[in-house]
Amino acid sequence: MTAGRPDFSRSSHAPPAGLPLRHMNLADAVLLIGVVGLAVLAGNSVRHMLVPLTAPAQVPIHLDILSLPGYALRTTLRMFAALGIALVFTFLYATLAAKSRRAAQILLPLLDILQSVPILGFLSFTVTFFLGLFPGQVLGAELAAIFTIFTSQAWNMAFGMYQSLRSVPTELEEAARCFGLTGWQKFWRLEVPCAVPSLVWNSMMSMAGGWFMVVYSEAITVGQTRILLPGIGSYVGVAISQKNISAILAAILAMIAVILVYDQVLFRPLTVWASRFRLETAVQDEALPEPWVLRLLRRTRVLRSGINLLLSFVRKIGSLPLGRRQGRFRPSQTVLSQRLSDGLWWGVVGLVFLCALEQAWVYGRAAYTPGQIGHVVVLGFYTLLRVISMLCLASLIWVPVGVWLGLRPMRAQRAQLIVQYCAAFPANLFFPIFVGGIVYFHLTPDIWLTPLMMLGAQWYILFNVISGASSFPPNLLEVGQNFEVKGLLWWRKIILPGITPSYLAGALAAAGGAWNAAIASEVAQWGNETVRAHGLGAYIAQATSEGDISEVALGVVVMALFVLILNWLVWRPLSDYAYRRLKLS
Numbered sequence: 119m120t121a122g123r124p125d126f127s128r129s130s131h132a133p134p135a136g137l138p139l140r141h142m143n144l145a146d147a148v149l150l151i152g153v154v155g156l157a158v159l160a161g162n163s164v165r166h167m168l169v170p171l172t173a174p175a176q177v178p179i180h181l182d183i184l185s186l187p188g189y190a191l192r193t194t195l196r197m198f199a200a201l202g203i204a205l206v207f208t209f210l211y212a213t214l215a216a217k218s219r220r221a222a223q224i225l226l227p228l229l230d231i232l233q234s235v236p237i238l239g240f241l242s243f244t245v246t247f248f249l250g251l252f253p254g255q256v257l258g259a260e261l262a263a264i265f266t267i268f269t270s271q272a273w274n275m276a277f278g279m280y281q282s283l284r285s286v287p288t289e290l291e292e293a294a295r296c297f298g299l300t301g302w303q304k305f306w307r308l309e310v311p312c313a314v315p316s317l318v319w320n321s322m323m324s325m326a327g328g329w330f331m332v333v334y335s336e337a338i339t340v341g342q343t344r345i346l347l348p349g350i351g352s353y354v355g356v357a358i359s360q361k362n363i364s365a366i367l368a369a370i371l372a373m374i375a376v377i378l379v380y381d382q383v384l385f386r387p388l389t390v391w392a393s394r395f396r397l398e399t400a401v402q403d404e405a406l407p408e409p410w411v412l413r414l415l416r417r418t419r420v421l422r423s424g425i426n427l428l429l430s431f432v433r434k435i436g437s438l439p440l441g442r443r444q445g446r447f448r449p450s451q452t453v454l455s456q457r458l459s460d461g462l463w464w465g466v467v468g469l470v471f472l473c474a475l476e477q478a479w480v481y482g483r484a485a486y487t488p489g490q491i492g493h494v495v496v497l498g499f500y501t502l503l504r505v506i507s508m509l510c511l512a513s514l515i516w517v518p519v520g521v522w523l524g525l526r527p528m529r530a531q532r533a534q535l536i537v538q539y540c541a542a543f544p545a546n547l548f549f550p551i552f553v554g555g556i557v558y559f560h561l562t563p564d565i566w567l568t569p570l571m572m573l574g575a576q577w578y579i580l581f582n583v584i585s586g587a588s589s590f591p592p593n594l595l596e597v598g599q600n601f602e603v604k605g606l607l608w609w610r611k612i613i614l615p616g617i618t619p620s621y622l623a624g625a626l627a628a629a630g631g632a633w634n635a636a637i638a639s640e641v642a643q644w645g646n647e648t649v650r651a652h653g654l655g656a657y658i659a660q661a662t663s664e665g666d667i668s669e670v671a672l673g674v675v676v677m678a679l680f681v682l683i684l685n686w687l688v689w690r691p692l693s694d695y696a697y698r699r700l701k702l703s
């Protein structure tokens with residue numbers, strides 16, 4: 119496998135490397151104008167980060183429609199800044215965990231813990247840290263907002279790339295050894311291309327998760343600290359507080375437009391490019407259509423020449439003979455020396471863990487009472503009941519729909535595109551509708567706030583079920599038809615066992631999303647009306663608004679423990695069982 123690059127060679131007249139500017143054509147001019155315009159707008163937005171911190175607190179967020187394009191641009195810049203940081207984090211973290219056995223023993227459990235920590239629980243700590251890092255500047259608040267979005271993007275990207283690096287086929291590993299590739303060359307020529315499809319998909323889903331956090335990252339309220347950063351999120355927050363329905367609808371349209379633009383310009387070409395690195399040998403039912411951006415780029419001359427030069431430079435960097443060659447003999451450690459080194463390693467890790475546990479015990483005894491801890495644990499069970507209810511309801515609705523869509527290739531392809539747009543749309547924009555209905559009809563918040571969890575998390579289940587049904591072996595379906603297996607028996611004996619591994623992956627992601635969404639969904643606001651349910655999410659949200667760091671820490675730790683215990687006792691055994699007994703080879 120070679121390092122991938124966009125295929126610009128279909129043109130009959132390939133431009134030379136040093137093509138002068140006088141050979142520019144109309145496509146060059148159009149793309150150059152667009153790139154220069156975006157660069158100017160981005161530079162103008164970045165300039166506002168250096169103003170004093172009092173400015174965003176004093177200048178109100180304008181709800182007129184003409185302000186939306188500027189707000190949308192600043193929000194998009196924060197989203198892509200967070201995505202860029204998450205990409206760098208993914209390459210460093212996942213590669214270290216995949217390459218080092220001892221590093222993986224620490225990094226993988228740590229990643230599991232980071233995934234379980236509620237994202238909004240970071241706000242109380244990160245806002246204080248970044249505002250202290252850049253006192254009196256908007257840059258500190260901007261970094262706090264970007265970091266909040268980053269925490270909603272990084273973990274699944276890192277875990278997906280780690281799984282891809284660990285799943286490189288053995289025959290390709292042997293080919294790399296036969297060619298004598300060094301560790302650096304093998305990483306860029308073999309392992310990264312194998313991880314590209316997963317990385318592109320997880321980047322798209324990370325952008326979807328980031329949109330959910332926009333409202334909370336741009337309208338920061340921690341205790342007496344309230345900062346509104348200009349953007350779609352703060353625009354929506356002000357519109358909700360003022361009960362301005364027209365402004366909310368305008369924000370929804372602006373957000374849809376932004377999602378469509380970056381999907382067409384960036385993610386659609388990346389998806390087609392990433393399909394070149396899929397390892398499946400089966401012939402695809404239908405090739406992905408070529409995006410208009412790639413068609414336009416292929417018509418250019420100067421830009422195409424510049425991109426080819428850049429890709430040639432990148433390939434040379436990836437071909438540098440750095441590191442040890444894979445085919446060389448490396449003497450293995452003796453059993454005794456390996457046991458001694460492992461014992462020393464785990465001794466150091468255990469000592470660090472005991473020291474941290476001792477500090478946590480001292481702080482917990484001084485800050486909390488047993489009754490307070492018990493109360494928070496009981497609230498955790500309330501939220502757990504909502505998460506389970508959400509999973510059951512979403513499964514009953516979307517598993518049959520996903521099977522129906524996934525068993526037809528054309529329907530599956532179109533449905534996956536629609537699901538991507540739905541997942542990217544921030545579900546919290548629908549919260550005011552639920553709040554208005556609960557207040558108007560005098561409904562019980564403990565029950566009717568539960569569907570708010572499902573709005574964003576349900577798409578993980580639907581997409582994974584579609585994926586599982588799409589990859590279901592056609593010969594097994596034909597066997598069921600020949601034996602006239604129908605109705606409930608067909609669901610129990612044929613389709614449900616086949617899609618169980620994919621369903622469990624989606625259900626696990628949906629459960630994690632529901633726990634994170636609990637902080638936003640158990641307390642919802644519409645103007646002066648606030649509805650609050652009993653649960654751990656409402657407890658953390660209230661402690662965050664009051665600036666009580668100790669209560670926030672207690673709620674975050676208890677929620678993380680709930681998620682970890684469920685992962686270890688429920689999800690991981692179920693996933694292992696599905697992989698061993700139900701995986702379709």
